[in-house]
Structures are given as C-alpha cells and as structure tokens.
Amino acid sequence: MKERLEFVKCQDHEVPMLIDVPDSGNQFPAILLIHGFMSGKSNDNHMLQRISQSITASGIVAARIDLCSMGENLCSREQYGMKVMIEEVKASFDYLQSLREVDNKRVGLLGHSLGGRLAFTCSTLPAKVIISLNGAINTQEPINVGYDQKQMQNLGYSIIHTADGRVELLYPRFDADIKATLNNNIEKFTNPILVGVATTDPTLNPEISLNFIKHSGMENVDYFTVDNSDHTYNVESGDFTKLNEVIGKVVPWLKEHI
Template sequence: MKTLTIIILLNLLAITSARSQDISGHWNGTTKRGDKEITFVFNIKQENATYSTTMDVPTFRIAGIKPSATTFTNGKLIIDGSNVGMNYTGVFNTEAQQFEGIYKEGGIEMVLNLKKGTIKIEDSKRPQEPVKPYPYYEEEVIFKNNEANITLAGTLTLPNKNGKFPVVILISGSGPQDRDESFMGHKPFLVLSDYLTRQGIGVLRFDDRGVGESTGNFGKATTEDFSKDVLSAIAYLKTRNDVDIKNIGLIGHSEGGIIAPLAANNSKDVAFMVLLASTGISGTELSVMQSKTLREFPVKDEVAYEKNTRKAIAIVISNKSKTEIKIELTTHYNEFLRPILTSLNVPEKNINAFIENQLKTSLQPWSRYFLQYNPADEIEKLQIPVLSLNGSKDTQVNAKINQEAIRQALIKGQNKNYKIVELENLNHFFQECETGKMDEYRKIEQTFSPIALNEIKNWVIEHLK
C-alpha cells in the first residue's frame, strides 16, 4: 500500500533551458543510503526549447520513471518529481563537469552528483526469472483509456499463438509501478505471469499510467482512476480473438487488491478475482495502523500519537479548500511531529524535509481518496469467485485483521464462492522470509513462493467456466 515503504522509486527530467547549454544525453550518479550504494541514470532528451527525461535506478532494477517537471536555469537543475514522491536539486560545476546536488524522497536526503555519460550495469536476474526464448507466445501491446485520454502499454503472454485462452490482468500495488512490478531488485509480476502462462493461463500486465511506455500523470490519479485503467484493459482483451472473454480474471496485489473489486463492480466481464496481500479495512484505519507499525522512530505516548495521527487524517479529508487544509495541516505537524523528532536529536533540516514530504503526500488526490475509501464496501458487492491470500509475516498489511474484514464483507454480501488463506512465513510480496520487514525484501533471492504460485494456479484453473 502507499506507505513510507518504497525506499527508492524515482523519476526524471523535463527541462527548460535558460542557456544555450545542451544537457541532453545520459547522466548518472551513485549515492549511499546506509551501507547500500544506489545508482541513478537520467536520460535527457531535448525537444524544441524544453527537455524530457526518463530515470532509471539500476540498483533496484527500476526503469522508466517520469517526473512531472524539471527546470534548468543559470546552471541550476531542479527535478520536480512530486508525482512520484521525489525531488532533485543540483548546481552545475563547470570545473568538475557535473551536477552537484541533493536527492530527496520520503523525508530522506542524499548527496547525488551526476556526470554525463553512459554506464554499463550488469542486470543480476533472480533465480525464478524466466530466460528467453519462452515456451509461449509474448506480445507487446498498447490500449487506451479514452476517458483519461491516456495510452497504457503492457505485455500479453498466451500459452500459444493459436487458440483462445483464459486471461488474467495483473494489477500492481501502490506507487508508480512498471508492468513487472519491479521492486527491491525483484520482478514479481514477471515471475507470476511466466508461471501462469506455462500452466495454460494467459496474462496481461501493464505499466502504470505515467510509468515506462504508458502516458498520463501518475501523481494526479486516485485508486478510482486506476480502476478505470483496468476497465480499459478488459475492454482491450474483449477485442482479441485469442482471448476467452468468458474467462477474464483480475489478480491484484496490495493496492491492486482494492482496485480489483472496484473495477469488477463496474464491469460484467470479470469472471473471477484473486486478492494478494489486499486490505479489507478503510484507508484511514490502515494508515493509522501503518503509522505505528512502519514508523522509523519511537514515541513516548502511543495513545497520543494515534490521536494526533487521526487528527491529521481528519484535516486531510475535510471539505475545506486545499489552501486551508495545507495551513491547518502544517500547524498540526509542527505541533505534533516536530517536538517528537527534535527530542530524538534529528537535525532541523531533516525535520523540515520530513514535514514537507508529509504535507506533499497528504495533499495528493490519491491520499484524500484512499483515506476515505473502504474496500469492504466493494468486496461486499462481489458475486464472482474470490480467492484472498495473505502472508502471515506481512508487516505492511496485517493478515488476520484484513482477512477477517474481507471474510465478513463476503459473508455480508452472501458470496457463496470464496477462499481465504493465510500462508505461513510469507511476507507482503509472498517471499519465504525470516522477519517480514521491508529491509529484508531485497536480501531474499526468492521472488515469489512456489506455494503461493501453486495456490493461485490451482484456484484459477478450478474456476474457469
């Protein structure tokens, strides 16, 4: 879900030049987060008087991130990635021939200097990732969300080039994700799609809007908007002769698990659904829970902390104007968070950056929608077969609390065909793990537990019409 989770998800540049200097080309730099070196690559292209750029983070095998805007004036480069939760500001050092600056994300600041030139980085594949040639048909596809006037790009895999096959649509979790849901050096959707396609089930996976080859602005979209992207994917599949339109299913991971019911309830063409690490409680309750379990600093009074967290949420979802909300929220964060962080000897500039990031995140359309959205309301309406899987060591989405909420919603809606399973020792990404904590994800070589893969495959095959 959208938490302080993803340590690095990045962005890039669209640049307005106030000089004759042409900064188009590849720029790269390496910074450190703890003991981990992180490499960034920015590919800047000049288009008339402006620049456009895509950004890759090879360390985490993330590519194609698109920041909302970038300016280059008097040697100063500002990359505004507020749509993906980051910012970079650098000044060009003529002598060193590099941009020297600061990268910010989620309250974290890191020194990042960028030099011009390409670098070669070995792509260390995880053991479960498939190697071409694949024993099935693969096609790069594009389809439109006409309502949003955007184009979505993805990959369709089918057991064979000839025939008519059931197809599942993979729906990614929160944050800007590519079609493989690349995260912490893993590609879970690539592994899942390969596994299912080898078992006779077609798979469509696609880049989120504003990511990779897809157009649109990710930062301005809500959970409801993403559900309409899924509806566009369904409409596209219905145009193909090689898709069994009676057997189109949705598989949603994390936030994708709350997008899926919303999409299914606005379509007559979804035959079944799989929820992976999905929530069953409201965005407000999930956020309150995560603010305590995922918090990176201690507090003396947990009761007071929760009370102040709920007050912040109430301000965010109020009917006041954005300006009024920002003023009130700024005051509240300064009264609530600043004393806690000051008592922990956090430098003032870091406190300011943290509060600034909290403000930006809270004021995004996604946050305001998510905090007021209760997936149980949509799950209750589902009259199609539903499988819900959660890992017992998921530290982002508590399995017992959320599965019980999902179960009660299905019972209330009188759904007669569902299965809810808590899988032992699996984390939020369904890796076999020790602690389930987020800093463990990239250390684990396994991308997707075979036990979870088998559960999904068996259930889907059993529910094909």
C-alpha cells in the first residue's frame, strides 16, 4: 500500500486528503471516507485509517479527509456546518474521480456518524455506492448534538467534550446549517446502499438507522447490525474486535458492489 497526503481546493481553503493506493495495478475503484461530528481523518484511535487500510488491501483506493477546521483543515471553526462540509465532500469526490489511478465511474462514499448524513446528503453525486456507519441519516429531520444552549447564548459558542478526550468549540452556524440543509436526496439514489448500525450505540440513537432500514422502501438497501458496541465500535478502549467485525462486513460488500 502507498499512502500520500494531498490538499484539495474548496472555496477559499483546502481540504487535506490522505489517499491509500494498492501496491499493484494501474486503475482502481475508489471510496471517499467521511468522518463524524467534531472528529477527523486520524481521530477515534485511527478508526478510519484502519478501515481504509483494509479497503485498500482488497484492491480499492481509499481516501479520507479532514472536514472544516478539523485535523489539518485550516478553515475557520466559525464556518463549521453542513453547508461548507457538503462543498468539501463534493470537491473531494470530484478530485478523487480525477486521479489517474482511479476509475472515475466507480467512486463511492462511506460516512461515519455525521459523515453518514453527509454521504446521504451528497447522494446527488454520481456515487457508485454509499455506506453509512452509525450515521445520522435522518436527513429530513434536524439533529440535536446536545450542546449547552445557555452557554451558546451567553458566549456565542458552546464547549464540546469529544469521545476521544478533546475540547472543541461549536458555533451557531452548525445548528443553522442543519436546518437549512434538510433534504430527501437519498430517495432518488438508485445505486447500492449499505447501512451499518450498532444496536447499543449510546451516542446516536440506533433507531435512526433501523427506521431507515425498515421504512425506506428502497430495494437497493442492504444492512448489518453490530451488538455490544458504542458509537465508534469500542476503539477508544483499544479493543478492535467490533471494528474488525464491521470491516469484515463492509469490505466484501464493497468489493462486490463497487
């Protein structure tokens, strides 16, 4: 596997992209990995990196990005919201399609948590597949990330304590953008969809994904469940058993459908 870091132009800033390329071959399918709320391409004990490496070992290019103000992304935190992140996903998808080693007709999206919401929202892109892992995929409804509303009113921001121990600031733009970007785009998506859901997720209600699976009425939806797992598959504890279970479901499905 060969890994390289590139920077993708998006509006007035750049999106950092780590690209993992298989060792042998000339042109490959590819998938864009999108992290969750207040996370990054290398956060959550390198969860996306572990997924990416397994995908690449199967002969697929995997690219993971840092969204607005997270990780190596230098866009202002005050802009952190769905609108700029949608543009970042679109710019990253287009860039991935343009790479000489990528088959531009076989590029997919994989999102975890808020990244799942972004993947569903960006289903207007010509994605070959879409994968949601514990995704906030109820894109027609606002989501509540549980910030301190009084703090937001008094200070103009709210302090967020992340699952991996960081302290971050959340600004009003996030809430406004969630409401402004409600959509039903996924209903028009006809290519394969895979929804993974941790049935005991304490962070994001698993019923969001389970309800989509039960009630979407879409024949192109596959799914799998994982029991006894938290939102990031217990990786913060150093136990990768559940993440490996997820990888064992995702990679064969992706190879078959992309």
